[in-house]
Amino acid sequence: MEFRYAWGNGEATVRVQPAAEGLWVTIERPGREPVGYRVMVSRREGERLLLSIGERHLLFHVARDGKARLVAQGAHVFRLEPPTPRGARPPAAGGDLTAVMPGKVLDVLVQPGQRVESGTPLVILEAMKMELRITAPGDGEVAAVFVRAGDVVNPGQKLVELR
Amino acid sequence: MSLFRKILVANRGEIAVRILRACQELGIATVAVYSEADAGALHTSLADEAVCIGPPPPLQSYLRADALLTVARERGCDAVHPGYGFLAESADFAAAVTAAGLTFIGPPASAMRAMGGKIASRRVMEAAGVPVVPGYHPVATDPEAQTVELIAAAERLGYPVLIKASAGGGGKGMRIVADPERLTLELESARREAQNAFGDPTVYLEKLIPGPRHIEFQILADHNGHVIHLGERECSIQRRHQKIIEETPSPALTPELRARMGAAAVAAARAVGYTNAGTVEFLLAPDGRFYFLEMNTRLQVEHPITEAVTGIDLVKAQIRIAAGQPLPWRQEAITWRGHAIEARIYAEDPAHQFLPAIGRVLLLSAPVGPGIRVDTGIMAGDVIGLYYDPMIAKLICWAEDRDEAVRKLDWALSHFLIAGVTTNIPYLQAIVRHPAYRQGRLSTDFVTRHLAAWQPPTVEPSDEVLVAAAVADFQGEGVAPAIGAILPGAEPYSPWSVADGFRLGRG
Numbered sequence: 285m286e287f288r289y290a291w292g293n294g295e296a297t298v299r300v301q302p303a304a305e306g307l308w309v310t311i312e313r314p315g316r317e318p319v320g321y322r323v324m325v326s327r328r329e330g331e332r333l334l335l336s337i338g339e340r341h342l343l344f345h346v347a348r349d350g351k352a353r354l355v356a357q358g359a360h361v362f363r364l365e366p367p368t369p370r371g372a373r374p375p376a377a378g379g380d381l382t383a384v385m386p387g388k389v390l391d392v393l394v395q396p397g398q399r400v401e402s403g404t405p406l407v408i409l410e411a412m413k414m415e416l417r418i419t420a421p422g423d424g425e426v427a428a429v430f431v432r433a434g435d436v437v438n439p440g441q442k443l444v445e446l447r
Numbered sequence: 448m449s450l451f452r453k454i455l456v457a458n459r460g461e462i463a464v465r466i467l468r469a470c471q472e473l474g475i476a477t478v479a480v481y482s483e484a485d486a487g488a489l490h491t492s493l494a495d496e497a498v499c500i501g502p503p504p505p506l507q508s509y510l511r512a513d514a515l516l517t518v519a520r521e522r523g524c525d526a527v528h529p530g531y532g533f534l535a536e537s538a539d540f541a542a543a544v545t546a547a548g549l550t551f552i553g554p555p556a557s558a559m560r561a562m563g564g565k566i567a568s569r570r571v572m573e574a575a576g577v578p579v580v581p582g583y584h585p586v587a588t589d590p591e592a593q594t595v596e597l598i599a600a601a602e603r604l605g606y607p608v609l610i611k612a613s614a615g616g617g618g619k620g621m622r623i624v625a626d627p628e629r630l631t632l633e634l635e636s637a638r639r640e641a642q643n644a645f646g647d648p649t650v651y652l653e654k655l656i657p658g659p660r661h662i663e664f665q666i667l668a669d670h671n672g673h674v675i676h677l678g679e680r681e682c683s684i685q686r687r688h689q690k691i692i693e694e695t696p697s698p699a700l701t702p703e704l705r706a707r708m709g710a711a712a713v714a715a716a717r718a719v720g721y722t723n724a725g726t727v728e729f730l731l732a733p734d735g736r737f738y739f740l741e742m743n744t745r746l747q748v749e750h751p752i753t754e755a756v757t758g759i760d761l762v763k764a765q766i767r768i769a770a771g772q773p774l775p776w777r778q779e780a781i782t783w784r785g786h787a788i789e790a791r792i793y794a795e796d797p798a799h800q801f802l803p804a805i806g807r808v809l810l811l812s813a814p815v816g817p818g819i820r821v822d823t824g825i826m827a828g829d830v831i832g833l834y835y836d837p838m839i840a841k842l843i844c845w846a847e848d849r850d851e852a853v854r855k856l857d858w859a860l861s862h863f864l865i866a867g868v869t870t871n872i873p874y875l876q877a878i879v880r881h882p883a884y885r886q887g888r889l890s891t892d893f894v895t896r897h898l899a900a901w902q903p904p905t906v907e908p909s910d911e912v913l914v915a916a917a918v919a920d921f922q923g924e925g926v927a928p929a930i931g932a933i934l935p936g937a938e939p940y941s942p943w944s945v946a947d948g949f950r951l952g953r954g
Binding site for chain 2: 285287289291292294296298299300307309311319321323325328331333335337340342344345346347348349353354355356357358359360361362364385386390408410411415416
C-alpha cells in the first residue's frame with residue numbers, strides 16, 4: 285500500500301509491503317533515491333507503536349487528527365497531512381489581517397483610507413481576559429475594516445485589509 | 448485534634464486534583480464541583496461526590512459563591528478549600544464560608560482585605576517597616592484627574608515607570624512605560640484591562656526597578672501566632688508577567704540575605720494577622736536591595752518546589768492549620784535539601800504570539816523517574832477550551848544540586864508528550880538550555896532579553912518517523928478499540944480494524 289504525506293515544505297511517498305519477515309517499507313523523497321527499510325512491528329498497543337527498523341528499536345506514539353497523521357517521537361510531535369494538489373495551497377495572507385483566535389473586538393482604531401505605518405495599532409482584541417493589539421505589519425493604507433467594537437470573532441475571520 | 452469530616456474543593460484542574468489527593472491521604476471525604484465543560488474531568492472522578500454547578504463561563508460556575516455554599520451545605524461539608532484563582536483571594540467568599548458555619552481553608556477575610564488591594568497592602572507594609580518600591584497612588588477618583596496626577600508623579604519618579612492594577616494579578620492591567628508621550632494611552636488601556644479582568648479600573652504607578660529578580664517567600668502561620676517561613680522561590684522567568692519557570696533555592700540568595708528576607712516576610716504576615724499558608728513576593732534589585740511587591744493570600748501554583756526541598760506537604764499543612772492544629776515545626780527545624788525547578792506547560796503557540804491553543808489532547812504521556820513530579824488535571828481525550836487557564840501540567844524536577852536539576856528538567860521536557868494541542872514545551876527547553884539560565888543569571892526580563900527573537904525550530908520528519916506513520920496507516924487504528932472510541936479520525940471501515948489476530952513480524 286502507498287501513503288503520501290506532506291508537512292511544512294516537504295513531502296514523501298511511503299510504500300508498505302508485507303515481506304517474508306515483517307514489512308518492507310520504501311521511502312521516496314523528492315530529489316533523493318528511494319530508501320528501503322526492513323521493519324518489524326514488535327508491539328502495537330493503542331497509541332503505542334514499537335518498531336524495529338533495521339537494527340534500531342524505536343517507540344512511537346501515533347494518533348489521527350482529522351485527516352492528519354500524528355507521529356510522536358519523545359516529546360516531538362510530527363503532523364503529516366495528505367498532500368494538497370499542486371497549486372491548490374492557499375496563498376499567503378497578503379493584505380488581510382485575520383483573527384488568530386476566538387475573542388472579542390474591544391476597539392477599532394483605524395478607518396478605511398487612513399495611512400498607517402508599521403506597528404500602528406489597528407484593532408484591540410480581548411481573549412482570555414488579555415488585550416491583544418493587532419498592529420500593521422508594514423506601511424500602507426487601510427483598504428477596509430470588517431469588524432466593529434463588541435463583535436465576537438473567530439479564527440481566520442478578516443479584521444482589516446491593508447494595501 | 449480531629450481534622451474535617453468532608454471538604455468541598457471549590458476549584459478545577461490540577462489544583463483540585465492535588466487537594467483531593469491530600470484529603471484522601473488524610474482520610475477526609477471530598478466533594479468536587481464542576482462546570483458543564485468539565486463533566487468527566489479527572490478531578491470529578493477523584494472525589495467521593497461531584498456536583499455540577501453551572502455552565503462553562505466561570506461567572507456562571509466556579510465563581511458562584513452562592514452555588515458553592517449550597518453544595519457545601521447540602522452535602523454536609525464542614526470546610527471549603529478554594530485552591531488558587533477563582534474565589535481563592537475573595538475576602539467576601541471567605542467571610543461567607545465562615546458565616547455559613549464552615550471553615551475556610553485559608554487566611555481570615557480581614558487579612559485578605561488588608562493584602563487584597565495592592566495600594567492598601569503597600570501602606571500596611573510601609574507601616575510594618577517592610578521596604579516597598581517607590582510609587583504613587585492617585586488621590587482623585589475621576590479617571591481624567593487621576594491621569595493628570597499620575598503624569599506628574601511619573602515625572603517625579605523618573606521613567607521608565609510601571610502601571611499596575613490595584614486589584615491586579617497575573618500581569619493583567621500591567622504596563623511598562625518608558626516614553627512619557629505614551630503614558631496617557633497606556634493608562635487608558637491598563638484601566639480597561641483591569642476593569643474587564645477584576646471589575647475595578649484603579650491603577651497606580653511604581654518606579655521600574657531595572658533587571659530585578661522575583662523572589663517570594665512561603666510562609667505558614669497557625670492560630671497561636673506562630674509564623675515561620677519555608678524559604679524562597681525564585682520566579683524570575685516570566686513572560687508578560689506570567690511565571691513560567693520557578694526554582695528554589697534562588698541562585699542569588701546568600702544565607703544572610705535569605706534570613707533577612709525571610710524575617711521581612713514573617714513581619715509582613717504578622718502585620719495583617721495572617722493565618723494559614725501565604726506567599727510574600729519581593730523584587731530583588733541587582734544591588735541586593737529588596738522590596739515588598741505583594742502578598743498572595745493562598746496556595747501558589749509553584750508550591751511543589753518548596754515541598755520538594757523541605758519535605759513539607761503544604762496542602763496538608765493548610766488543612767491542619769485550618770482545623771486549629773499548631774504548627775509542628777519551629778523556624779530552626781526547617782531545613783532545605785537539594786534544588787527543585789518547576790516548568791509550567793501551557794497549551795499555547797510560541798510561533799504565534801503565544802496565543803492560547805485550543806483542541807483535544809490526543810496523546811498524553813508524562814515523564815516519570817526519580818525526582819520527577821507531574822501535577823495535572825488533564826487526561827488524553829480532554830478538550831482544552833477557552834474558558835479556563837490554558838495550563839496543561841506542572842513539571843517539577845528535584846536533584847541534589849541546581850545543575851543536575853536543570854539537566855533533569857531538560858530530559859523530562861524532552862519526554863513529555865502532548866499531541867493534539869500546541870504547547871510551549873519547545874520554548875521551555877530553549878530557556879533551560881540557554882547559557883544564561885544554566886549560569887543562574889536570571890531576571891524578570893530574561894525572556895525579552897535572551898529569547899525575544901526565538902521561534903520554534905522546524906524539525907523535518909526522519910525516515911523513521913515516516914516509517915512509523917505508514918505502518919500505523921497500514922495497520923489502521925482498529926487494533927486499539929480504546930483509542931478508536933476517543934478519536935474522531937479512527938477508521939472503522941478499514942479491514943485492519945477487525946484484524947485482531949494480526950501477526951505481522953512473527954513469520
